[in-house]
Amino acid sequence: MGWVHALSRGINRGVEITVGVLAMAMALVTGLQVFFRYGLNHSLFWSxxxxxxxxxxxxxLGATVAYRRKAHVGIDVAVRRLAxxxxRALERFLLGLSGVFFVVLIAYGLRFIRFIAHQKTAxxxxxxxxPYTVIPLSGVVFLIHAVSLALESEKPPSS
Structure with a gap:
């Protein structure tokens, strides 16, 4: 099952790069809007x-990166006291529960996209x-990461 880990790592790396590019694009668009509005007294209608x-x-997409890195905020006071x-059993259970949520995210994301398919942005x-394609897309990425993390949690802890 090493291919699942490799797939998860590869997808995560691609998503990290994509998020970086999107963030730079957002900074550029926002900067242009400020310049045009206050420097040229002309607003960019699309910005x-x-x-x-x-x-x-x-x-x-950033949430999927944080999930893969186990960087989401959590309260683990009680969990740390467990044997x-x-x-490990609780972690597997929570990964399974998360997996169910990710499948719901995919299914309802696709359903929503079909519902609004005829509409256009303003x-x-x-x-x-x-814009809404990111919902099922991120669900797929989350699910791949969840499977990879679940397979990692099956390994006995190293001493």
């Missing part, structure tokens, strides 16, 4: 919409499904 879409993509076997006229 707020693009900035909002980029922020949503950065948020969802190693109980801790400023640029892009299909509304484009």
């Amino acid at each position: 707020e919409e693009v900035g909002r879409i980029l922020l949503v993509w950065i948020t969802f 190693p076997a109980a801790r 400023a640029l006229g892009l299909p509304m499904g484009l």
Whole structure:
């Protein structure tokens, strides 16, 4: 099952790069909007919409990176007091529960995209499904990471 870990690591690396590029694009668009509005007294009609879409993509994809790194905020006072076997069992249970949520994220994300497929964004006229594609996409990435983390948790702790 080493291929699952390699897939998870590879996808995570690609997502990290993508998030970095999206963040730079968002900073550029926001900077341009400020310059045009206050320097040239002319507003870019599309900049707020693009900035909002980029922020949503950065948020969802960034969350998958944090999940892979186990960097999400957590309260583990009680968990740290458990015996190693109980801790691993609880971790597996929570990974399974997370996996169920990720499948729901994928299924309902796709369903929502189909629901709004005929709508267009206000400023640029892009299909509304484009900004929301990140929901099922991030669900797939989350699920791959969850499987990889679950397989890691099956290994006995090294001494």
